[in-house]
Amino acid sequence: LIKIGVIGLGKMGLLHSSILNTMQDTKIVAICEKQRIVRSFAKRMLPSINIVGNLEEMASHTIDAYYVTASVGAHYPIIKEVYTLLPSKNIFVEKPLCISSVQSREICEMAVRHSGIPMVGYTKRFSATFKKAHELINSEILGDIVHVTASAFSSDFYGTEKFVLQGYARGGVLRDLGCHAIDLLHWLIGTFTVKTADVRTKSRGRLSYVNEVQTILQFNGSVEGGLTISWCKENYRMPQVDIEVRGTTGKLMVNEYRIELVSGDEKTVMRKNELETGVPFFLGESDYYHEDEVFIDAVRSNKTVDIDFTTACRTDVIIDEIVAKTDVKEAYA
Amino acid sequence: MHKNERLVLVGDNPFHGISHVSQERAAMRGKDVLTPLSATNIVSTALDYGADAFTFTVSDTTLEILKQLKKRGRVPQLYAIVPYAYEYVRLAVALGGIPGLGKRIAKQIIKSGNLSAAWHGIRGILTVDPAEAYKAYVAFEVSRIRAYAGKGSLKCLFLHCVVADMALGLDMDWLFKAHISILESYGIKPGFHTHNFPLFIDRVKKWDIDLDRILITTPFNAIGMQMNPGRQECEKTLRALPCNNVMVFGVLAGGLLQVDAAIEYIKALPHIYGVAFGVSTTEQAKKTFSMISCQ
Numbered sequence: 001l002i003k004i005g006v007i008g009l010g011k012m013g014l015l016h017s018s019i020l021n022t023m024q025d026t027k028i029v030a031i032c033e034k035q036r037i038v039r040s041f042a043k044r045m046l047p048s049i050n051i052v053g054n055l056e057e058m059a060s061h062t063i064d065a066y067y068v069t070a071s072v073g074a075h076y077p078i079i080k081e082v083y084t085l086l087p088s089k090n091i092f093v094e095k096p097l098c099i100s101s102v103q104s105r106e107i108c109e110m111a112v113r114h115s116g117i118p119m120v121g122y123t124k125r126f127s128a129t130f131k132k133a134h135e136l137i138n139s140e141i142l143g144d145i146v147h148v149t150a151s152a153f154s155s156d157f158y159g160t161e162k163f164v165l166q167g168y169a170r171g172g173v174l175r176d177l178g179c180h181a182i183d184l185l186h187w188l189i190g191t192f193t194v195k196t197a198d199v200r201t202k203s204r205g206r207l208s209y210v211n212e213v214q215t216i217l218q219f220n221g222s223v224e225g226g227l228t229i230s231w232c233k234e235n236y237r238m239p240q241v242d243i244e245v246r247g248t249t250g251k252l253m254v255n256e257y258r259i260e261l262v263s264g265d266e267k268t269v270m271r272k273n274e275l276e277t278g279v280p281f282f283l284g285e286s287d288y289y290h291e292d293e294v295f296i297d298a299v300r301s302n303k304t305v306d307i308d309f310t311t312a313c314r315t316d317v318i319i320d321e322i323v324a325k326t327d328v329k330e331a332y333a
Numbered sequence: 334m335h336k337n338e339r340l341v342l343v344g345d346n347p348f349h350g351i352s353h354v355s356q357e358r359a360a361m362r363g364k365d366v367l368t369p370l371s372a373t374n375i376v377s378t379a380l381d382y383g384a385d386a387f388t389f390t391v392s393d394t395t396l397e398i399l400k401q402l403k404k405r406g407r408v409p410q411l412y413a414i415v416p417y418a419y420e421y422v423r424l425a426v427a428l429g430g431i432p433g434l435g436k437r438i439a440k441q442i443i444k445s446g447n448l449s450a451a452w453h454g455i456r457g458i459l460t461v462d463p464a465e466a467y468k469a470y471v472a473f474e475v476s477r478i479r480a481y482a483g484k485g486s487l488k489c490l491f492l493h494c495v496v497a498d499m500a501l502g503l504d505m506d507w508l509f510k511a512h513i514s515i516l517e518s519y520g521i522k523p524g525f526h527t528h529n530f531p532l533f534i535d536r537v538k539k540w541d542i543d544l545d546r547i548l549i550t551t552p553f554n555a556i557g558m559q560m561n562p563g564r565q566e567c568e569k570t571l572r573a574l575p576c577n578n579v580m581v582f583g584v585l586a587g588g589l590l591q592v593d594a595a596i597e598y599i600k601a602l603p604h605i606y607g608v609a610f611g612v613s614t615t616e617q618a619k620k621t622f623s624m625i626s627c628q
Contacts, residue, residue: 015499022501022532041466045463045507273587282498283498283502
């Protein structure tokens with residue numbers, strides 16, 4: 001039986017707890033939540049789970065793996081505390097790893113020093129369409145890659161003119177939504193750097209967050225690409241990442257719903273529902289179940305995962321690079 | 334389809350810009366379908382051509398549709414779903430998170446003068462009782478629907494899958510029991526919206542909840558889209574039910590299946606209470622619902 005401790009009882013904490021609770025041989029033993037009122041209700045809502053207020057209390061329970069699902073700003077101190085205070089070093093962290101590459105690098109060093117399975121929840125890697133795109137690009141069906149264009153859009157803050165505290169708490173659009181696109185580009189295409197960046201922010205007093213971004217990227221030497229990120233777009237009821245990869249022998253377009261592959265005169269469209277099958281338990285998207293399944297399996301068999309802290313740290317480095325290209329002083333970081 | 338035995342419902346997904354195939358597709362439908370007036374015309378046409386009822390998530394858009402239908406004197410049987418998670422998430426963003434959202438709902442409850450909701454809410458907070466707080470929320474949603482549509486038309490209130498499935502995973506039987514208890518006290522059928530039909534039935538049985546007392550709405554279609562863990566398991570569970578209490582949606586698999594093929598598939602399934610179809614134009618409503626009425 002894999003015993004799980006969840007740190008942070010927000011939307012993602014509930015989602016992972018619910019999925020993990022349905023898996024065979026997996027049990028949620030304790031949930032740590034710092035807000036007293038949330039704890040009080042949680043004790044009544046989830047009577048079979050130990051609800052605790054800090055990690056010292058969590059240490060009194062036998063736990064095999066931790067899920068860090070607190071707000072992004074709290075990831076760094078929590079992960080550090082888990083490594084120093086708690087016996088198990090198997091840690092799943094919701095994306096992104098930290099709010100700066102400096103913090104992420106320190107966490108990576110800690111992960112190397114301690115044995116255990118580290119994983120970051122870049123859930124789009126488990127989406128049927130992006131998985132298929134990864135497979136197709138690796139098969140070299142596109143030939144040599146010549147250009148890449150990507151976007152990450154949502155309507156979360158569409159029509160919101162002013163600074164919104166939620167935008168700040170979520171770490172700005174780069175860390176909330178853009179990190180998915182950056183991670184997917186790393187996974188699908190390879191490493192890249194930021195050539196130019198146009199960043200728009202929202203500020204109130206000393207607080208500010210990134211609201212929209214347009215960048216030019218440099219992949220593996222001469223290949224250029226563009227990445228646009230915004231959470232103020234109209235008509236994106238759900239967040240969406242679109243990636244277009246042009247190669248010498250074909251073109252591939254992918255998002256959460258479909259893949260379009262153009263090779264010579266032939267065009268093939270594959271839809272999400274054709275590529276994916278049902279999951280034992282569906283909540284939100286089937287990707288979440290697959291993601292948790294991979295982590296639990298890695299803990300059970302003590303094997304590494306693709307999206308570990310070191311891999312995820314590359315995304316935080318790119319985010320810092322984007323912000324550094326501007327004169328924006330991002331207070332959050 | 335056995336029209337006399339099974340309820341035919343018009344659904345509201347297109348009115349919210351929802352497509353299970355892609356967002357582009359939803360956007361391509363245009364903004365017309367999102368206006369309450371054009372949506373009301375679509376619902377009215379569906380009713381003209383054989384739909385018996387309207388199923389919808391409770392939002393400003395659908396409440397406005399109810400208002401328009403009431404004005405026209407033709408409110409059908411209503412099968413509502415709460416909460417409309419998307420609207421609440423957007424509100425939470427605008428109001429500064431969950432505390433802001435909670436304050437807004439509390440204010441609305443007070444403003445509505447709904448004593449039952451206020452009583453449950455105060456009791457829930459004072460005694461830290463989530464079941465009471467949940468009852469306050471349901472009382473509020475019921476009063477919103479009744480204010481727009483009149484008292485007698487709301488037949489069933491489903492708990493949305495975002496909450497129902499999360500609670501299912503966490504074994505929160507108290508939430509299911511609170512939902513049943515508050516709705517039965519209003520004379521409204523309690524319902525649950527799920528994407529995990531076999532697991533749902535398994536848990537409900539474990540919790541000693543009588544299946545006769547509830548309705549379940551869940552996807553069923555010939556290609557198994559959104560049927561978890563799979564089409565075969567869902568069909569097997571359906572066959573084993575003791576009563577006709579499943580209202581199916583997603584039968585057209587987001588437009589990937591033709592109406593006649595979808596009807597053929599559903600006709601062969603047992604224990605179906607009703608079938609919901611989403612349509613995004615009056616033309617589509619005429620075509621779809623007249624085709625269903627003929628079969």
